[in-house]
Amino acid sequence: MQPKLKxxxxxxxxxxxxxxxxxxxxGYFNPDISRLAETLSVGSTNIPLxxxxxxxxxxxxxxxxYSLLPxxxxxxKVLSISLMLNWVIGPLLMFILAIIFLQNEPDHMVGLILIGLGRCIAMVIVWNDLAKGNREYAAFLVALNSIFQIFSYSFLVxxxxxxxxxxLGLGNFSVNVPMSDVTESVLIYLGIPFLTGFLTRYFLVKKKGIEWYNxxxxxxxxxxTLYALLFTIVLMFSLKGNTIMELPFDVLKVAVPLIIYFVVMFFVSFFINKTMKVPYDKNAAISFTATGNxxxxAIAVAISVFGVNSTQAFVGVIGPLVEVPVLILLVKLSLFLKDKYYLKQIF
Structure with a gap:
């Protein structure tokens, strides 16, 4: 039975x-929300957020x-392709698109680059299942990306x-992102959930079994994840009530390069894998892992480094807004390409 999106x-x-x-x-009807947010902060960290x-x-x-890693x-071969797509081509493509579309708006540009540097570890499982990809391999790639991000994200930023x-002589953005701030954000917002997620899985599987766990x-x-994301968005946008008329234009400015990124990354990934004679099920897993972000x-780092009301954090919110409809269409395209190029392949 073909899986359906929940x-x-x-x-x-x-x-x-x-x-x-x-x-x-x-934010529009309660301008005092900003002062309330400040009272719930310790230093630059907003506790509820x-x-x-x-x-x-x-x-x-x-x-x-994580047991799939060994x-x-x-x-x-497949590992090398995935690493190249995720950690070389993907970040470079998003960087190029950010320069092309947002060079005159450095805050938007930085927000887009932060997205490009974060490799997908959540929705990729959904897209992979819908596209009839190899679930075990998709889970492995998620595990690999999770660990790699902890050690590499700060350096890549x-x-x-x-x-x-x-x-490149493009240093007129006047943007300074301290590596120490990014490292602290990654350790807090990726390190803490990574450690708790790993320990939760280890001990619960040991006590209750893998069948119960899954x-x-x-x-x-x-x-x-969804509830926490929506809570974050409500809080962030409550601080933007006075700029309501600017929001649609900001969404459009960010959506265009994101759509181009998703489409180009998927096609590049799919046809590199096909040229390398990677089977369709692994091709789908690698392609959607490389395409998603x-x-x-990105939102966590942007909020921690630039603030909850920053343009960089706003750009991060636009990401899933654009990703979901585009990736749904790319799932359908993947199934079409499967029938076209892999019809005679036996899995």
Whole structure:
């Protein structure tokens, strides 16, 4: 039976629009919300927001089967392709699109680059299942990306925001992203949920068994990511009530390069894999892992480094707004390409 997108995931774009509208409404009719947010902060960290962001990251990291790593690492060819797509082509493509479309708006540009550096660890499982990809391999890639991000995200932010623009003579953005701030954000918003997710899986599987964990526990915690994301969006947009007329234009400015990124990354990934004679099920897993992004991490880092009311954080929110409808269409395209190029292949 062909898997279907769950109700909450299917209408994610609608829920995000509603959360944005509710947040803007709260901020517009209650201008004191900004002062209230400040009273719930310790230094630059807003406590409710930090809790929401950590909860947002916990479910996808608790779902990952880290025991798959040793087995999947043996497939050197497919592993190499995936690493190249995720950690070289993807970040470079998003960087180029950010420069082309947003060079005159450095805050938007940085927000887009932060998205490009975060590799997908959540919705990719959904897209992979819908496209009839290899679930075990998709889970492996999620595990690999999760671990890789903890050690590489801070360095990549420094490289693509501080180093490369200066080297190319594009250093007039006046953007300074301290690596120490990014590292702290990654350790808090990815390190904490990674550790809790890993330990939760290890101890619960040991006590209750893998069958109970996958059938009972995972479905129970899965909606937490969406609820936490929507909570974050409401809070962020409640601080934007006075700029309501600018929001549609900002959404459009970010949506265009994101759509181009998703489409180009999918085609590049799919046909590189096809040329390398990668079977369709692994091709789908690699392609959707490379195409999707870790918006949760991008939002968390942007809020921590630039502030909850920053343009960079706003750009992160636009990511899932655009990703869901585009990736649904790319799932249908993937199934079409499967019939066209892999029809005679026996899995």
């Amino acid at each position: 109700f909450l995931d299917r209408y994610l774009t609608l829920w995000i629009f509603l959360a944005m509208a509710i947040g803007v409404g709260i 930090a809790i929401g962001l950590i909860l947002m990251m916990f479910p996808p990291l608790a779902k990952v089967d 087995k999947a690492l043996k497939d050197k 420094w490289l693509f925001i501080n180093m490369i623009p200066n080297s 059938r009972k526990f995972v479905p129970a915690i899965s909606p937490i 870790n918006f949760e991490l």
